[in-house]
Structures are given as C-alpha cells and as structure tokens.
Amino acid sequence: MRQTHGLAETVEQLGREPQEFVWGVRTFIAGLVSHYVLDGGKLVVCHAGPPEKYHGRTSGRVRSPALYGETTRETDEFGLPVRYPWAEDYRGKAVVVYGHTPVPDTSWINNTICLDTGAVFGGKMTALRWPERELVDVPAEKVWYEPVKPLAAEAPGGHEGRPLDLADVHGHRVVETRHLGNVTVREENAAAALEVMSRFAADPRLVPYLPPTMAPAPASARDDRYLEHPAEAFAQYRADAIGRVVCEEKHMGSRATVLVCRDAAVARERSGVPQGPTGSVYTRTGRPFFADPEVTEEVLGRIRTAVTDAGLWEELATDWLLIDGELLPWSLKSAGLLRNQYAAVGAASAAVFPDTLAALAALAALAAAGRPPATVPHDEQLAWLDRLVAAGEAAGTRLLRRTGWFYVDIADEESVRAGTGWWLGLTGAGGEGVMVKPLQAYARDAKGRLVQPGLKCAAVSTCGSSTAPSTRAPTTWSGCAGASSGTSARSRCASTRWGLEALDRLAEGEPLWRVHEAVFAVLALESGPVDPGL
Numbered sequence: 001m002r003q004t005h006g007l008a009e010t011v012e013q014l015g016r017e018p019q020e021f022v023w024g025v026r027t028f029i030a031g032l033v034s035h036y037v038l039d040g041g042k043l044v045v046c047h048a049g050p051p052e053k054y055h056g057r058t059s060g061r062v063r064s065p066a067l068y069g070e071t072t073r074e075t076d077e078f079g080l081p082v083r084y085p086w087a088e089d090y091r092g093k094a095v096v097v098y099g100h101t102p103v104p105d106t107s108w109i110n111n112t113i114c115l116d117t118g119a120v121f122g123g124k125m126t127a128l129r130w131p132e133r134e135l136v137d138v139p140a141e142k143v144w145y146e147p148v149k150p151l152a153a154e155a156p157g158g159h160e161g162r163p164l165d166l167a168d169v170h171g172h173r174v175v176e177t178r179h180l181g182n183v184t185v186r187e188e189n190a191a192a193a194l195e196v197m198s199r200f201a202a203d204p205r206l207v208p209y210l211p212p213t214m215a216p217a218p219a220s221a222r223d224d225r226y227l228e229h230p231a232e233a234f235a236q237y238r239a240d241a242i243g244r245v246v247c248e249e250k251h252m253g254s255r256a257t258v259l260v261c262r263d264a265a266v267a268r269e270r271s272g273v274p275q276g277p278t279g280s281v282y283t284r285t286g287r288p289f290f291a292d293p294e295v296t297e298e299v300l301g302r303i304r305t306a307v308t309d310a311g312l313w314e315e316l317a318t319d320w321l322l323i324d325g326e327l328l329p330w331s332l333k334s335a336g337l338l339r340n341q342y343a344a345v346g347a348a349s350a351a352v353f354p355d356t357l358a359a360l361a362a363l364a365a366l367a368a369a370g371r372p373p374a375t376v377p378h379d380e381q382l383a384w385l386d387r388l389v390a391a392g393e394a395a396g397t398r399l400l401r402r403t404g405w406f407y408v409d410i411a412d413e414e415s416v417r418a419g420t421g422w423w424l425g426l427t428g429a430g431g432e433g434v435m436v437k438p439l440q441a442y443a444r445d446a447k448g449r450l451v452q453p454g455l456k457c458a459a460v461s462t463c464g465s466s467t468a469p470s471t472r473a474p475t476t477w478s479g480c481a482g483a484s485s486g487t488s489a490r491s492r493c494a495s496t497r498w499g500l501e502a503l504d505r506l507a508e509g510e511p512l513w514r515v516h517e518a519v520f521a522v523l524a525l526e527s528g529p530v531d532p533g534l
C-alpha cells in the first residue's frame with residue numbers, strides 16, 4: 001500500500017503503540033460500514049457519495065462509490081482524478097452528507113452537502129447539526145499537509161461551483177423544485193429567454209433573482225367599469241380554504257430588483273466581481289436599470305443607509321439584502337399623472353431576505369430553520385419594509401416611500417366590506433388597484449396544493465401608454481405589483497414558485513449555476529411577449 005497523504009505518519013505513530021491497541025484499531029476499521037442511513041432514512045452519511053439506489057445496501061458495488069466516488073476517468077492539471085459531479089444529478093429525498101473532495105466553503109446542492117473543508121490543508125473543520133441543518137466550523141490550527149491542488153481551486157460543491165454552462169438552460173428541460181415538483185421549460189421558451197439574457201442582461205453574478213408577474217383576479221361581473229374586483233379575488237381564496245389575506249396598494253411603476261450589500265468588501269465576496277459595484281439595480285428581465293453606474297451607486301448608497309439605520313443588517317444577521325419593488329414614475333412623461341394621482345402612493349419593496357438562514361432564529365416562531373424570510377407572513381415582511389421606509393425618511397431621503405396595505409378576513413363579511421371599501425377609496429382617488437395575497441407565504445389549499453401567490457385587482461384600464469421606463473434618474477420605489485404578460489395563470493404560478501426556488505437556493509448558499517437555473521426558468525416561462533426593454 002502506498003503511504004501517501006499523511007498515512008506514513010499514521011503508520012509511524014501506530015508503530016509506537018502496544019500491539020493490543022493496533023489490533024483494536026484494525027478491528028474498528030474493519031467493522032466500519034460503507035455508509036450510514038440515519039433518522040429513519042432521512043439522512044445518509046458517507047465518505048464520497050453512493051447513488052440513491054445503493055442507500056442502505058451492502059456489497060462491493062456499493063462500497064466503492066461510497067468510499068471513493070466516481071471519476072470521469074480524466075485527470076486535471078495537478079494529476080488528480082476528475083470527480084464525477086454526482087451531486088448535480090442527485091434527486092433523492094434523503095439528505096446526503098459526504099466529503100472526500102475538499103472545498104473552500106460548503107454549499108447545498110440538490111439535498112447534498114460536502115463537509116470536507118480541508119482542515120488538514122489549513123482550511124477549516126465543518127460539522128452539520130441535524131435536523132436543524134445548521135453548519136458549524138472552526139479554522140484549522142495550521143497547514144498540517146501541503147495540498148497538491150490549492151484548496152481555493154474550483155471544486156464541486158464550493159460556493160462558486162463550476163462556471164455557468166449553456167447546457168444548464170438550453171433546450172427542453174424538466175427541473176425539480178421543492179415547492180412545485182417538476183416544472184417543464186419548453187425549448188422555444190428557453191431559446192427566447194437565452195436571447196434576452198445574453199444580449200441585455202447584467203452580469204449573472206449580480207442577478208440572483210427575477211420577479212414573476214402576478215395573475216389577475218377573475219374578470220368582474222359586478223360592474224363594467226372595473227377590469228377586476230376584490231370580491232372575485234376573495235372568492236377565489238375562500239374556495240382555496242385561505243382564511244386571511246393582505247391587500248397591498250398597486251402602482252403604475254416599472255418593476256425593479258435591488259441587490260444591496262453592506263459594503264464593497266461584502267459585494268466582492270458575494271458576487272465574485274473584483275472592483276465591481278456594491279450591488280445591482282435591474283429590470284424584471286435582468287437588464288441594468290440605469291445606464292450610468294454612478295446613478296446605480298447613488299441609489300444603492302441611499303438604500304444601504306436606510307437598511308443600516310433601520311437595524312435590519314443585525315436583525316436579519318445578514319450582510320446583503322435583495323429587494324423586489326417598483327420605480328416611480330415609470331416614465332418622465334407620466335410625472336404629471338403620478339404627481340396628481342399618486343402623491344400618497346408608497347414605495348419600497350415586496351420581499352426582503354438574507355443569505356444567512358441562521359438569521360431566522362431571531363424571528364422565533366415566524367420562520368423555521370432552513371427557510372429564507374420570503375416565507376415569513378406578508379404582514380411581517382411589510383413591517384420590515386415600513387421600518388426601512390421610516391429610516392430613509394428620518395435620514396432625509398425621499399427615495400423610499402411607504403406602500404399602503406390592509407388586512408381582510410375573508411370569512412368575515414364586515415372585514416370583506418371594509419377591504420372592498422379601501423379598494424374603492426384607492427381607485428376612486430385615481431389609484432391603480434390592489435394586490436391580494438394570502439397572509440401566509442407558500443399558502444396551500446385544503447388538498448395541499450400551492451395556491452396563487454397573489455391576484456391583482458385593477459380598477460379601470462390605466463395601461464394605455466406603453467412608454468418605456470426612464471433610466472435617467474431615480475425618484476421613488478413602490479411596492480411589488482405585476483402587469484399582465486399574456487401568460488396563463490398556471491405559468492405565472494410556476495414562475496412565482498421558480499422565483500422562490502431561486503431565493504431558497506440563494507439563501508442556502510448553493511452555487512451560482514444552481515441559482516441561475518431557477519432564475520433563467522422564470523424568464524423562460526414568461527418569454528412569449530416579453531419586451532427586453534421592460
């Protein structure tokens with residue numbers, strides 16, 4: 001046997017021990033199994049990673065992949081075998097915890113995680129608390145053994161993972177999500193989305209999420225003056241066994257997503273873009289919102305100050321936030337309309353979430369471990385946003401303004417009337433309408449099926465103008481609202497779940513290619529009549 005990788009030192013140490021101890025070690029090692037199936041089959045622990053079909057089985061065929069893994073039969077520039085990326089293809093229900101191939105940082109990939117973070121090479125020792133799925137690590141005392149391949153080199157499972165690949169998004173694909181099961185992306189949709197992303201989108205490292213459009217409520221049969229009416233939305237959710245909803249003020253703005261980092265160092269670490277921006281502001285198709293980088297940095301700086309003053313970095317235990325909102329006005333030509341009809345309309349965002357899931361511990365009963373705050377009830381999210389807006393106003397900025405919202409208990413007729421009256425007041429003053437959302441995110445009906453995440457209720461048509469959004473100067477941000485894109489309600493629901501899938505993968509620290517698999521699917525599912533300038 002070749003005594004490499006520190007084995008010679010182990011043999012030398014054993015040579016100084018009594019024979020009884022040496023035989024005890026041999027007996028212990030000989031009695032080890034190839035892998036362990038724990039917690040009623042929910043957890044599999046192994047050295048390298050057996051396929052799902054081998055879980056719980058014992059044979060020579062099982063032992064080899066469990067201990068050594070599979071290779072592509074190629075060698076890299078360091079003369080080491082190239083490991084087959086089996087985790088990318090894994091679709092099993094059991095969580096697989098493995099090692100064997102050292103990585104700089106751990107990350108979840110398809111319900112698997114590599115805990116070998118190279119302690120012997122001067123990296124760190126990492127452990128997983130189960131069933132909390134909490135990671136704990138301590139730095140190595142020193143470099144005990146110089147690695148042949150630098151630990152910082154790209155490795156399967158690392159935070160960056162492998163580069164983005166055209167094969168990840170091209171052609172007809174069926175991809176599994178945790179909230180919607182298998183979702184099909186048709187080849188023609190993928191081709192259209194690829195055209196938009198390749199020609200217009202910002203650096204993919206700065207586009208970790210795309211917002212979907214929301215479905216309209218069923219057509220109103222109550223009054224010809226209304227496109228939709230809250231009564232239809234309430235009836236839809238009542239049929240879905242949803243008890244309480246939140247009505248959020250809807251705006252005539254341009255959808256914008258903001259990725260804001262605490263400082264430049266965090267931005268470099270999070271995005272991997274050296275000497276790059278401290279975040280990004282982009283449209284719902286991933287295109288940079290402002291042509292001038294200085295304008296982008298000004299917007300990011302003002303939002304960063306508001307987040308800091310609101311204490312959200314500490315409360316959410318994160319160093320970056322993603323905010324989904326709208327920019328008002330949608331065109332400088334509409335400034336008069338907005339000034340006259342939307343003076344009281346709020347601005348901010350519709351979802352805030354950190355990348356550190358341990359931060360959710362501070363939310364107590366509001367969220368369980370392993371879930372990003374996008375799963376927190378909508379009133380909790382709106383409360384965060386109200387604080388963000390208040391902090392911005394206290395700092396003297398007019399960039400952020402509040403979005404109005406209203407509770408409705410759809411089993412209580414008086415509450416329904418009050419909610420409808422609120423909507424009538426908004427639309428009567430020239431407002432565009434409301435978004436009706438279940439109070440609880442990821443809401444399900446009586447049969448356990450996910451329901452529509454939101455239904456928009458417009459009043460009269462206010463979409464006669466199709467002027468593109470201005471990119472000259474920012475004014476105000478408004479709460480999340482969607483515009484009809486001609487896609488079916490099912491596609492909108494699927495794209496929304498894909499958006500949440502991207503958030504989950506992002507929050508769990510999965511590699512960029514895994515996050516962008518979900519991001520790309522959002523655009524592909526809505527790629528029919530989408531205008532890349534929006």
